[in-house]
Amino acid sequence: MSKRVLTTESGAPVADNQNSATAGVGGPLLLQDQHLLEKLARFNRERIPERVVHARGSGAYGYFEVTDDVTGYTKANFLGEVGKRTETFIRFSTVADSLGGADAVRDPRGFALKFYTEEGNYDLVGNNTPVFFIKDPIKFPDFIHSQKRDPFTGKQEPDNVWDFWAHAPEATHQITWLMGDRGIPASYRHMNGYGSHTYQWTNEAGEAFFVKYHFKTNQGIRSLSADQAAELVGKDANSHQTDLLQAIERGVNPSWTLYVQVMPAAEAADYRFNPFDLTKVWPHADYPLQRVGRLVLDRNPENVFAEVEQAAFSPNNFVPGIGPSPDKMLQGRLFAYADAHRYRLGVNHTLLPVNAPKATVAQNYGRDGLMATRNGSRYDKNYEPNSYQGPAQTDAALSAPLAIHGWTGTHEAPQHTKDDDFFQAGELYRLMSEDEKGRLIANIAGGLSQVSREDVIEKNIAHFAAADTDYGKRVAEAVRALRED
Numbered sequence: 001m002s003k004r005v006l007t008t009e010s011g012a013p014v015a016d017n018q019n020s021a022t023a024g025v026g027g028p029l030l031l032q033d034q035h036l037l038e039k040l041a042r043f044n045r046e047r048i049p050e051r052v053v054h055a056r057g058s059g060a061y062g063y064f065e066v067t068d069d070v071t072g073y074t075k076a077n078f079l080g081e082v083g084k085r086t087e088t089f090i091r092f093s094t095v096a097d098s099l100g101g102a103d104a105v106r107d108p109r110g111f112a113l114k115f116y117t118e119e120g121n122y123d124l125v126g127n128n129t130p131v132f133f134i135k136d137p138i139k140f141p142d143f144i145h146s147q148k149r150d151p152f153t154g155k156q157e158p159d160n161v162w163d164f165w166a167h168a169p170e171a172t173h174q175i176t177w178l179m180g181d182r183g184i185p186a187s188y189r190h191m192n193g194y195g196s197h198t199y200q201w202t203n204e205a206g207e208a209f210f211v212k213y214h215f216k217t218n219q220g221i222r223s224l225s226a227d228q229a230a231e232l233v234g235k236d237a238n239s240h241q242t243d244l245l246q247a248i249e250r251g252v253n254p255s256w257t258l259y260v261q262v263m264p265a266a267e268a269a270d271y272r273f274n275p276f277d278l279t280k281v282w283p284h285a286d287y288p289l290q291r292v293g294r295l296v297l298d299r300n301p302e303n304v305f306a307e308v309e310q311a312a313f314s315p316n317n318f319v320p321g322i323g324p325s326p327d328k329m330l331q332g333r334l335f336a337y338a339d340a341h342r343y344r345l346g347v348n349h350t351l352l353p354v355n356a357p358k359a360t361v362a363q364n365y366g367r368d369g370l371m372a373t374r375n376g377s378r379y380d381k382n383y384e385p386n387s388y389q390g391p392a393q394t395d396a397a398l399s400a401p402l403a404i405h406g407w408t409g410t411h412e413a414p415q416h417t418k419d420d421d422f423f424q425a426g427e428l429y430r431l432m433s434e435d436e437k438g439r440l441i442a443n444i445a446g447g448l449s450q451v452s453r454e455d456v457i458e459k460n461i462a463h464f465a466a467a468d469t470d471y472g473k474r475v476a477e478a479v480r481a482l483r484e485d
């Protein structure tokens with residue numbers, strides 16, 4: 001079989017892909033060698049900015065299938081019928097390290113899911129943890145700076161990591177989670193996913209509910225100890241990518257069962273925890289899990305750069321029946337992501353195949369910008385309203401309105417009766433077996449003992465002690481023992 005012809009980017013045949021054109025044998029290169037110039041220039045431009053967080057990740061296509069009727073809570077069309085399937089794309093990720101970082105590290109994992117629904121793409125951009133370190137987006141850049149590489153040493157510094165946490169008592173719950181047994185998942189397949197934030201669902205009658213999403217892995221939870229992870233990183237730094245890719249190639253399609261906790265909107269004001277505080281969970285005894293459907297991953301992307309690196313998820317991509325809650329962190333994220341995409345991928349990133357709607361067509365009056373490939377024809381007006389056949393608004397709100405009251409200002413999050421920074425961290429600690437507690441303490445002490453300042457260590461220990469006296473005492477003892485070594 002004859003091979004296809006190698007061409008330049010403009011399609012002209014290439015005569016020689018091994019030798020540059022020179023002035024005479026052994027002479028200097030010729031500027032007229034278009035193929036050489038194009039190859040070198042394109043190579044220089046291969047990289048785009050990596051994601052400022054969650055830079056390292058893996059993606060897969062699949063589908064979501066509804067197994068239970070939730071039409072009493074949401075009018076979302078893709079959840080409207082038992083048995084209905086919607087195509088999905090997911091990107092899993094680690095958070096703190098750069099693109100070349102290792103997979104098997106102690107870090108939350110991203111769980112970013114795109115549903116290509118008939119009413120537009122719905123993005124649920126969550127993590128493998130039900131809570132988060134902070135509850136106000138204004139702290140996010142400082143938080144991330146403290147966890148990523150230090151500008152002077154060029155590496156992650158326990159001094160910075162723990163100094164930030166010393167000033168963020170609300171992080172105690174998430175730190176307890178992260179330093180515990182689930183802190184290093186064995187693979188992306190063996191962990192749960194959570195929407196983490198509270199979202200709002202609205203049904204056909206206009207009734208509003210607050211919901212939390214839980215994707216439970218059907219592969220079972222599997223995690224690594226610190227030692228197992230260190231060994232694995234040495235053997236295969238890309239262990240999560242290897243695992244996901246190979247499982248799907250083998251036809252072992254990973255799946256998750258989606259459950260939601262549902263709170264009628266009227267109950268939010270008097271709930272014992274602030275339901276919009278991302279550092280808190282809703283105990284299942286208060287709001288039990290209700291099954292919705294299953295997510296199955298069955299297809300690997302053909303090209304990592306095109307489909308995974310260029311994937312863009314935004315928490316403000318909602319569909320009718322689903323909307324934001326007043327959670328301040330979520331509200332901050334509604335801005336941050338699409339802004340990041342415009343910087344990282346450009347204003348027309350929604351035209352890329354992985355980001356474009358698949359089950360419907362985007363129709364609007366946004367035009368031009370770099371790389372505009374779908375920009376309208378002679379029949380399409382680029383303004384609205386118009387007297388022609390251009391798309392028009394529906395006058396139907398996507399979700400129910402949120403009630404507001406009070407004054408503008410830089411307010412701290414409202415406190416409900418059981419709200420403090422430590423109660424739920426203590427509950428999580430007390431739930432652990434004696435062995436788990438031992439490993440948790442060892443993990444915390446391993447990091448905290450490397451901090452150079454005693455006052456930073458003390459402040460962190462005070463947070464653990466406020467969660468549970470025994471917890472604080474044991475961390476203090478373990479840190480002291482390591483520092484005396």
Ligand code: HEM
Pocket residue numbers: 050051052053054057091092093109110111112125126127132136137138140195196197311312313329330332333336337340341344
């Ligand atoms: C105010 C707080 C936060 C801000 C400002 C923020 C901002 C960002 C930004 C700018 C990116 C990179 C987006 C890109 O370049 O494509 C990102 C990625 C991501 N964030 Fe956040 N983030 C916040 C909190 C969270 C929380 C609470 C979660 C989970 C519950 C989360 C989950 C993710 C995930 C999964 C990704 C990777 C998405 C992907 O795979 O492309 N983030 N975040």
